[in-house]
């Protein structure tokens with residue numbers, strides 16, 4: 001199995017089930033032109049986030065790690081007209097590109113892009129939140145999860161991206177702080193009575209990685 005095959009299959013799956021979308025494509029193009037790294041979720045992953053939010057009837061969403069707003073657009077599109085999405089981004093340039101992209105997608109009224117370190121911003125995010133998507137610096141995943149747990153309502157969902165990192169997560173002795181952050185996150189979840197969770201590996205256009213999905217118990 002190879003990256004080329006994974007990309008071809010992703011192209012096929014997205015081609016069949018995730019129709020081409022001008023606003024999302026424009027967001028990726030503008031992000032690339034602005035020099036942002038190409039680390040947004042893949043289209044079929046963005047659609048997964050959108051579907052999860054719709055499945056739980058999300059009206060309020062928290063995102064940690066905005067980049068150019070690609071996943072933000074997918075998530076915000078799941079919201080009803082009175083819904084709201086708060087997204088936290090450390091890099092002012094990323095946030096500026098995201099605001100443009102989100103505005104172009106017609107979602108500016110639903111999305112609040114806040115700039116700063118997520119750990120500093122999180123205490124001011126008000127709950128109840130229906131869905132939290134954690135996709136920033138992995139070393140802080142345990143702290144982000146803890147903060148999300150304080151505001152995500154019972155029955156709500158917390159999704160964490162990039163939890164496999166090419167398989168490196170299996171290396172308990174890794175000296176990569178991001179890997180240690182992901183491993184600590186899973187250890188924390190395993191003893192956390194307020195959530196029920198699973199994690200799985202994914203392959204695709206974005207390589208070999210994975211997602212953790214936690215349900216906050218009622």
Ligand code: SAM
Nearest residue numbers: 040041065067070071089090117118135136137
């Ligand atoms: N969710 C985006 C998407 O799929 O379109 C991708 C997010 S990208 C993987 C991670 C983002 O988190 C980057 O834009 C980075 O600047 C931001 N970030 C990194 N450390 C952060 C921190 N401490 N606080 C807030 N944002 C941070």
